[in-house]
Structures are given as structure tokens and as C-alpha cells.
Amino acid sequence: xxxxxxxxxxxxxxxxxxxxxxxxxxxxxxxxxxxxxxxxxxxxxxxxxxxxxxxxxxxxxxxxxxxxxxxxxxxxxxxxxxxxxxxxxxxxxxxxxxxxxxxxxxxxxxxxxxxxxxxxxxxxxxxxxxxxxxxxxxxxxxxxxxxxxxxxxxxxxxxxxxxxxxxxxxxxxxxxxxxxxxxxxxxxxxxxxxxxxxxxxxxxxxxxxxxxxxxxxxxxxxxxxxxxxxxxxxxxxxxxxxxxxxxxxxxxxxx
Amino acid sequence: xxxxxxxxxxxxxxxxxxxxxxxxxxxxxxxxxxxxxxxxxxxxxxxxxxxxxxxxxxxxxxxxxxxxxxxxxxxxxxxxxxxxxxxxxxxxxxxxxxxxxxxxxxxxxxxxxxxxxxxxxxxxxxxxxxxxxxxxxxxxxxxxxxxxxxxxxxxxxxxxxxxxxxxxxxxxxxxxxxxxxxxxxxxxxxxxxxxxxxxxxxxxxxxxxxxxxxxxxxxxxxxxxxxxxxxxxxxxxxxxxxxxxxxxxxxxxxxxxxxxxxxxxxxxxxxxxxxxxxxxxxxxxxxxxxxxxxxxxxxxxxxxxxxxxx
Ligand SMILES: Nc1ncnc2c1ncn2[C@@H]1O[C@H](COP(=O)(O)OP(=O)(O)O)[C@@H](O)[C@H]1O
Ligand SMILES: [Mg+2]
Numbered sequence: 001x002x003x004x005x006x007x008x009x010x011x012x013x014x015x016x017x018x019x020x021x022x023x024x025x026x027x028x029x030x031x032x033x034x035x036x037x038x039x040x041x042x043x044x045x046x047x048x049x050x051x052x053x054x055x056x057x058x059x060x061x062x063x064x065x066x067x068x069x070x071x072x073x074x075x076x077x078x079x080x081x082x083x084x085x086x087x088x089x090x091x092x093x094x095x096x097x098x099x100x101x102x103x104x105x106x107x108x109x110x111x112x113x114x115x116x117x118x119x120x121x122x123x124x125x126x127x128x129x130x131x132x133x134x135x136x137x138x139x140x141x142x143x144x145x146x147x148x149x150x151x152x153x154x155x156x157x158x159x160x161x162x163x164x165x166x167x168x169x170x171x172x173x174x175x176x177x178x179x180x181x182x183x184x185x186x187x188x189x190x191x192x193x194x195x196x197x198x199x200x201x202x203x204x205x206x207x208x209x210x211x212x213x214x215x216x217x218x219x220x221x222x223x224x225x226x227x228x229x230x231x232x233x234x235x236x237x238x239x240x241x242x243x244x245x246x247x248x249x250x251x252x253x254x255x
Numbered sequence: 256x257x258x259x260x261x262x263x264x265x266x267x268x269x270x271x272x273x274x275x276x277x278x279x280x281x282x283x284x285x286x287x288x289x290x291x292x293x294x295x296x297x298x299x300x301x302x303x304x305x306x307x308x309x310x311x312x313x314x315x316x317x318x319x320x321x322x323x324x325x326x327x328x329x330x331x332x333x334x335x336x337x338x339x340x341x342x343x344x345x346x347x348x349x350x351x352x353x354x355x356x357x358x359x360x361x362x363x364x365x366x367x368x369x370x371x372x373x374x375x376x377x378x379x380x381x382x383x384x385x386x387x388x389x390x391x392x393x394x395x396x397x398x399x400x401x402x403x404x405x406x407x408x409x410x411x412x413x414x415x416x417x418x419x420x421x422x423x424x425x426x427x428x429x430x431x432x433x434x435x436x437x438x439x440x441x442x443x444x445x446x447x448x449x450x451x452x453x454x455x456x457x458x459x460x461x462x463x464x465x466x467x468x469x470x471x472x473x474x475x476x477x478x479x480x481x482x483x484x485x486x487x488x489x490x491x492x493x494x495x496x497x498x499x500x501x502x503x504x505x506x507x508x509x510x511x512x513x514x515x516x517x518x519x520x521x522x523x524x525x526x527x528x529x530x531x532x533x534x535x536x537x538x539x540x541x542x543x544x545x546x547x548x549x550x551x552x553x554x555x556x557x558x559x560x561x562x563x564x565x
Binding site: 056058077078079080082083087088090094095096097098099103106107108110111112113116117118119120121122123124126129165166169 | 430435437440441454459
């Protein structure tokens with residue numbers, strides 16, 4: 001048992017996951033400090049999305065354990081982890097395209113309530129859902145798009161909404177799976193700005209390919225290659241680490 | 256026009272209809288219209304899980320059967336109190352939906368369709384095999400449900416059914432706008448995301464399934480009252496198919512669309528059957544035309560301007 005007052009919010013011990021012959025997680029040990037923005041970098045197929053899915057509960061590890069606030073969460077289904085303070089965004093945008101931007105966020109606010117067996121009051125007019133949703137809307141910079149169906153948003157706006165839905169659940173730990181996936185330079189800058197604005201307010205574990213964004217935002221960086229963490233440390237140390245440069249950073253590390 | 260306004264207009268028209276029929280001297284039409292409204296309630300109940308929950312049940316008529324037989328069997332044992340009869344019909348259907356849903360909602364897509372069909376077929380064959388309740392021949396009722404109203408009078412029964420229809424329309428509009436309704440819609444479009452943000456989706460889907468089954472069971476009890484007769488054919492699988500057609504042609508996820516769909520369906524059935532014995536094929540063609548006109552059904556085109564999915 002970890003100390004309740006520990007500075008580590010999320011801790012994984014020897015997470016293993018195989019897909020047939022492929023070892024997607026090969027004994028992952030990870031400590032995410034409370035309040036930090038911890039980035040995970042690694043080449044395609046390194047097992048980053050698989051790791052996030054195991055943390056959020058969509059996938060079960062074959063073995064190993066996950067501690068959240070010192071408590072094991074291995075047996076909790078995804079919805080209970082979400083209720084306990086996990087939130088994740090998806091690499092492939094996963095918003096409700098048919099509902100408006102504000103409805104997407106209001107549903108995420110609603111998810112915080114003890115239950116939704118409430119059949120009577122008009123949810124679309126309930127300030128206890130709409131106001132927190134509008135607040136998140138401001139945070140993600142989509143105030144003018146509140147009543148637009150999410151399917152009509154630009155890609156960059158969808159990426160912002162993707163993060164907004166996770167934020168609206170008021171998580172303790174935000175798991176971001178490539179928040180910049182598929183964005184152009186301008187859209188990327190916008191998402192980076194959003195992440196910079198929420199950084200420090202909650203603990204963030206972020207997977208990202210964009211090295212500029214990672215080095216601009218991260219307090220700690222871990223490098224995942226073939227299902228293993230090969231290095232973990234401060235950005236300056238990671239940048240200088242010869243193994244990391246060889247395995248992953250290549251020329252970008254010198255940039 | 257919003258869907259609520261369309262629903263209100265429809266209820267007003269239906270309330271005035273008996274005056275027109277009386278002026279025409281065609282009291283038989285009243286019976287036909289009553290039947291349309293009862294199927295309207297059944298179609299509306301299916302819309303709650305199909306249009307809002309995205310669950311394609313091919314066994315929804317089973318609740319018509321359970322509701323109908325609940326009334327028939329109570330009548331058989333001499334219990335004619337209408338509150339008891341309608342209450343038992345509704346609760347028995349809710350119970351059946353709880354059981355069927357608890358099993359079938361663990362699957363999805365074609366499997367869900369097949370399991371709901373299988374359950375309805377089981378109950379269908381059960382009804383056929385129990386000879387003391389008439390078996391294949393069905394069960395004739397001794398009397399109408401006794402609510403202190405003269406259901407033998409077609410006008411009285413017509414207005415009672417209309418009041419029920421209006422009530423269920425109102426109830427459904429409330430439900431789909433509530434938190435529960437919002438969640439139902441969210442699950443229909445993207446269940447995995449709803450789980451990821453913290454909703455235990457199964458119990459909510461099951462609840463929707465039970466509410467839907469209960470309302471449909473109530474419709475079954477009304478149907479038994481109209482004909483004073485209930486037989487296994489009330490829950491034949493083709494009946495479930497008819498209900499699906501009513502909802503889809505009328506406009507899924509609009510509440511009032513499926514009611515209009517039910518009215519149109521039974522109207523077409525009557526009109527086409529008077530021209531040709533091949534009315535089934537004709538009806539099929541009309542339906543294809545309807546679907547080609549707009550994939551959202553009759554009301555999908557009409558109800559623009561209302562709030563989305565409201
Ligand atoms: N559902 C799956 N079935 C089989 N193999 C999978 C599955 N999901 C991921 N993999 C494999 O596991 C490895 C890690 O995948 P993933 O976690 O998506 O990597 P990343 O997100 O780092 O690109 C890859 O080799 C991928 O092909
Ligand atoms: Mg990935």
C-alpha cells in the first residue's frame with residue numbers, strides 16, 4: 001500500500017499485455033506525479049494506446065497492477081474508473097457527432113452525478129448541467145459553436161471537444177491519447193495552448209508524437225519502445241539520452 | 256413545427272374525428288380509428304428503444320400479447336376490475352421486458368434482433384399450447400375491463416384510448432428530454448464513449464427496455480378490450496415487423512411520427528386490401544417509396560425547425 005499522501009497519483013507495476021504474438025505492454029512501470037504533465041513518446045506500434053486503454057479500463061492487462069491514489073483499480077470496470085477520477089481522450093476522435101457541442105459536454109457533466117434515473121426535468125434547460133458545460137466550452141474555445149452538431153466541427157475543433165468532454169467530467173487524472181493527431185500547424189497550436197492553460201490544474205498523462213508540443217508542455221517524459229519504458233526523466237535528460245536518440249528521437253532530438 | 260405541436264394537432268384532430276364520423280353516419284370508422292390509436296401507442300413504445308436507444312427489437316409484439324392475455328386470463332378467472340387488469344397487464348409486460356432485456360441487451364445488432372425474436376416466438380408457442388386459455392383458437396372475454404366506464408360504447412372507448420395516447424405522448428416527450436433521455440441518445444450514437452465518461456450503460460438500456468415493454472403491454476390490454484378477444488396471432492412475429500415498419504416509416508426518434516406511421520400503416524392496409532389480395536406487396540412498394548423519399552420517415556421531413564432530436 002502506498003501512503004495516501006503520496007505525490008504519486010498513478011502507479012503501474014509490471015503491466016503486461018499480449019495480442020497473440022505481439023507484446024504490446026512488456027512489463028510497464030510508471031509513476032505519474034500528482035499535478036504533473038507526464039508525456040509518453042514512442043514510435044508507432046510501441047503500445048501507447050494499449051497502455052492508455054488499460055489505464056482507463058477499456059482493456060484488461062494480462063498481468064500487473066495499476067494503483068490510483070494508492071488503491072488498486074485493476075478490477076474496476078471503465079465506468080467506475082471514470083467515476084473515480086479517470087478521464088481519457090481518444091486518438092481517433094470519439095465525440096457524439098449527432099449531438100450538439102454543448103450537449104456533448106452536458107452529458108459529460110451529467111456523468112458526474114450519482115445516477116441518471118431522472119425522467120422528469122428537461123435536461124437541456126437545467127442550469128446545473130448547462131452552466132458547467134458552458135464553462136468548459138469557454139475553456140476549450142468553442143463558445144461560438146455551442147449549438148452546432150459536433151459532426152460539423154472542423155478537425156481541430158473536434159480535437160478540442162474531445163479534450164473538453166474529458167475535462168467536463170472533472171477528472172483527477174486526464175489521459176490524452178495523441179491530442180494533436182491529424183491536426184495542421186494552426187490547429188495544433190490551438191490545442192497546445194489549451195493544454196498549457198489547463199496544465200497544473202490536474203494531473204495529465206499525455207501521449208504525443210509532436211516533439212515540439214511534448215518539449216513545450218511536459219514536466220516529465222517517458223519513452224516507450226516495443227512495450228517497454230526505456231527511459232524516463234526530465235525533458236532535458238530525455239533529449240540528451242543516447243538510447244532515446246538512437247531508438248526514437250533521431251534527428252529531431254538535435255532540433 | 257415542433258414535434259410537440261404536431262402531436263397536439265394530431266390529438267385535437269383525433270378528438271374531433273368522432274363528430275365527423277357521426278355526421279357521415281359511419282360509426283364503423285370509429286372502431287377502425289380506435290385500433291389505429293392503440294397501435295399508435297405500441298409504435299410509440301417501440302420508438303423509445305428503437306429511435307432513442309437504437310435497439311432493433313424483432314419481438315416487440317410479445318408485449319401486446321402479454322398485455323392482452325393478462326386481461327383475458329384475469330377475465331377468465333372472473334376478475335373484471337379494470338385497474339387490476341390494466342395494472343397486471345402493464346406490470347407483467349414490464350416483468351417480461353426485464354427478463355428478455357436482461358438477456359438480449361448483452362448482445363447487439365443481429366444477435367439482439369434474433370434473441371428478441373426468439374423470446375417472442377417462445378411466448379407465442381406457449382400461448383398456442385395452453386389449451387385451457389383457448390390455445391390456437393384464442394380466448395374470448397366475458398366483459399370489458401371495468402373502470403366504471405362503458406367500454407361497450409364505441410365512443411366512450413374511443414375517447415378513453417385517445418386519452419391514453421395523449422398521456423403516453425406527453426410522458427414520452429418528458430422522458431426523452433430528461434437526463435435519462437439524453438443518456439439514451441448518447442448511448443445510441445456512441446455507447447463506448449458513454450462508458451468512458453462514467454455511465455454504466457447496461458442498466459439504463461434495460462430501464463428503457465422495461466418502460467417500452469410496459470407501455471406496449473398496456474396497448475395490448477386495450478386491444479383485448481376492443482375486440483373482447485385475444486389470440487396468439489396478436490404476437491406473431493410479423494406483427495413485430497409491422498411495428499418496426501410503423502416506427503421507421505413514421506420517423507424514428509420523433510415519438511409522434513410512429514403514431515402517424517401506425518395510422519398510415521393500418522389505413523393503407525385497409526385501402527389496399529379492398530383493391531387486391533396482394534396488398535402486402537403493394538404496401539411493401541409504398542413503404543420503399545416512403546423510405547426512398549427520405550430516410551428519416553414521414554415526420555423526419557415534417558418536423559424540421561424543432562430542436563434537434565427533441
Ligand atoms: N486489438 C488488437 N489486436 C491485435 N493487435 C493489436 C490490437 N491493438 C493493438 N495491437 C498491436 O499492438 C501493438 C501496439 O499498438 P498500439 O497500442 O495501438 O500502439 P501505439 O498507440 O503506440 O501506436 C501494435 O503492434 C498493434 O498492431
Ligand atoms: Mg496509438
